[in-house]
Amino acid sequence: MADKEKSSSSTDSPQSASSRVEWDDSKMDTTYANVANAASTREEVALLFGTNTTWKITGDKPVKIELTNRIILSPFAANPLNLLLSNVLEEYESRFGKLDVGVSDKTPGK
Numbered sequence: 001m002a003d004k005e006k007s008s009s010s011t012d013s014p015q016s017a018s019s020r021v022e023w024d025d026s027k028m029d030t031t032y033a034n035v036a037n038a039a040s041t042r043e044e045v046a047l048l049f050g051t052n053t054t055w056k057i058t059g060d061k062p063v064k065i066e067l068t069n070r071i072i073l074s075p076f077a078a079n080p081l082n083l084l085l086s087n088v089l090e091e092y093e094s095r096f097g098k099l100d101v102g103v104s105d106k107t108p109g110k
Contacts, residue, residue: 033049049069
């Protein structure tokens, strides 16, 4: 009896080869953002998303960003997201060309 319990529990392990992820999007919202920012503390990484609503930028008029979403992650969840986004953008650039975001890489040696 004990041997039978051991064998059945080993196949039910979350790390078994038959494990799979099911994505439930029944409560998902979709929001458009053309602006993103991030901030962090030791315990969390906050991602801020919004929309630039300023049409004509002049010297005396501030640029208005309407923030619509904040996602808070642990650093352990933010790191795989960073890798995922890097890979997605690398693939995007290989198909459609390099993105010029107006920021130069000031890393020494590059």
